[in-house]
Amino acid sequence: MIEIQDIRKSFGDNDVLKGISGTFEAGVTNLIIGGSGSGKSTLLKCMVGLHRPEDGIVNYDGREFTSMNFEEKIEIRKEIGMLFQGSALFDSMTVEDNIMFPLNMFTEQSVSEKLDRANFCLERVNLEGKNKLYPAELSGGMKKRVGIARAIAMNPKYLFVDEPNSGLDPKTSIVIDELIKELTEEYNTTTIVVTHDMNSVMGIGDYILFLHEGKKFWEGSNKEIAHTDVEELNDFVFASRFMKAAKGKF
Amino acid sequence: MNFIGVGSLGLIAIISTFIGAVMTLQIAFQLVSDFIPKTIIGSVNRDSSILELSPTITAIVLAGKIGSAISSEIGTMRVSEQIDALEIMGINSPGYLILPKIIAGITMVPLLVIMSMFLSIAGGYLGGTLSGAVSPSEYIEGITTDFNPYTIVVALTKAFVFGFIITSVPAYEGFYVKGGALEVAQASTRAVVVSCISILVCDYLVTQLLL
Numbered sequence: 001m002i003e004i005q006d007i008r009k010s011f012g013d014n015d016v017l018k019g020i021s022g023t024f025e026a027g028v029t030n031l032i033i034g035g036s037g038s039g040k041s042t043l044l045k046c047m048v049g050l051h052r053p054e055d056g057i058v059n060y061d062g063r064e065f066t067s068m069n070f071e072e073k074i075e076i077r078k079e080i081g082m083l084f085q086g087s088a089l090f091d092s093m094t095v096e097d098n099i100m101f102p103l104n105m106f107t108e109q110s111v112s113e114k115l116d117r118a119n120f121c122l123e124r125v126n127l128e129g130k131n132k133l134y135p136a137e138l139s140g141g142m143k144k145r146v147g148i149a150r151a152i153a154m155n156p157k158y159l160f161v162d163e164p165n166s167g168l169d170p171k172t173s174i175v176i177d178e179l180i181k182e183l184t185e186e187y188n189t190t191t192i193v194v195t196h197d198m199n200s201v202m203g204i205g206d207y208i209l210f211l212h213e214g215k216k217f218w219e220g221s222n223k224e225i226a227h228t229d230v231e232e233l234n235d236f237v238f239a240s241r242f243m244k245a246a247k248g249k250f
Numbered sequence: 251m252n253f254i255g256v257g258s259l260g261l262i263a264i265i266s267t268f269i270g271a272v273m274t275l276q277i278a279f280q281l282v283s284d285f286i287p288k289t290i291i292g293s294v295n296r297d298s299s300i301l302e303l304s305p306t307i308t309a310i311v312l313a314g315k316i317g318s319a320i321s322s323e324i325g326t327m328r329v330s331e332q333i334d335a336l337e338i339m340g341i342n343s344p345g346y347l348i349l350p351k352i353i354a355g356i357t358m359v360p361l362l363v364i365m366s367m368f369l370s371i372a373g374g375y376l377g378g379t380l381s382g383a384v385s386p387s388e389y390i391e392g393i394t395t396d397f398n399p400y401t402i403v404v405a406l407t408k409a410f411v412f413g414f415i416i417t418s419v420p421a422y423e424g425f426y427v428k429g430g431a432l433e434v435a436q437a438s439t440r441a442v443v444v445s446c447i448s449i450l451v452c453d454y455l456v457t458q459l460l461l
Contacts, residue, residue, distance in 0.1 A: 043288070
């Protein structure tokens with residue numbers, strides 16, 4: 001479980017996060033949603049320590065991350081897997097080496113054990129036999145899946161996913177969403193997904209935190225989101241004519 | 251080490267040989283007095299190559315070749331979130347990405363400079379004898395007369411400093427780049443310019459301090 005309390009972050013005079021709090025449970029898919037510039041990616045980066053918040057607390061199962069020193073944070077980070085928006089695969093390494101990279105850095109496993117783990121992760125994301133390909137040889141969806149395979153290589157307790165559907169076709173997006181949900185339930189990870197994709201919201205949003213202009217405006221599940229009377233959330237969720245027309249059917 | 255050292259051998263060899271040859275011709279062109287022995291051509295070429303041309307030209311050429319590569323490699327890793335990925339994994343990204351490059355720079359650049367010294371002096375021999383500006387025996391007598399080994403110490407000190415500049419400045423520029431492809435290219439250009447200026451300033455300072 002990850003708890004955040006009163007997270008504040010600004011860049012110069014621009015207050016991006018204005019006191020966000022929330023609780024993200026293990027075993028369910030937690031979504032942070034909001035429009036562009038609402039602060040959702042900044043919040044995610046504050047949670048994993050890529051940004052230092054000016055104020056507020058991030059707790060990983062009771063361990064206060066924000067006040068930890070560098071060495072203590074490393075121990076938490078070994079329990080974190082993250083899929084980046086652009087996948088962030090290492091260009092100079094093959095798919096297999098990308099997945100084995102955290103294992104090489106932090107485990108004492110033999111080469112064959114690491115290879116077995118890499119193959120298992122690749123099978124888990126339906127990319128068996130793609131071990132020797134380089135990232136440049138992969139499609140966008142395959143890169144995302146390799147990114148997920150790398151993120152789960154160390155059996156993370158916490159999985160962060162930044163815009164998993166950006167640049168993907170709707171069908172591939174659903175595959176990625178379902179994979180994230182499956183892995184979350186299978187390994188009981190605390191998964192936090194930053195997205196503004198409404199298919200993801202409706203499909204996998206067990207817990208949803210809606211940000212607007214740096215503030216938390218709403219929280220709930222995908223079953224509740226269609227019936228809210230929060231104006232800003234309705235403007236976001238039912239922005240398209242299609243969604244407006246479909247609203248009554250949810 | 252392979253990229254910085256072995257990958258630069260050919261370029262440094264060609265440049266050093268031709269610079270040595272041209273230096274000999276220019277020294278011979280300027281020393282037309284009958285009172286100055288032609289052996290001086292070899293001596294001047296030797297000292298110029300060891301003290302200045304080999305370290306400085308090698309460093310400036312490497313700043314262009316290696317500096318831009320380091321800056322754009324690390325810059326691309328930054329804008330494509332690969333450095334963030336390293337940090338999320340709990341890896342000290344400067345230590346993992348930059349330190350090996352600096353170690354490669356401070357070890358390989360002095361080796362390249364040593365090779366450059368030999369080739370520059372050999373190039374001088376070829377240029378001088380093929381053009382008839384100086385006879386082989388006069389050139390060899392020139393390069394072996396009054397040799398001061400301390401000049402090698404000065405040259406290698408310069409090479410060590412330049413090796414650090416060539417790798418650390420571009421790594422810094424790449425590591426702290428913000429934006430996208432355009433900013434990576436700008437950082438790469440800035441890295442080469444700053445490296446070259448730093449090399450020339452440090453060249454002056456080291457020469458002032460050691461000679």
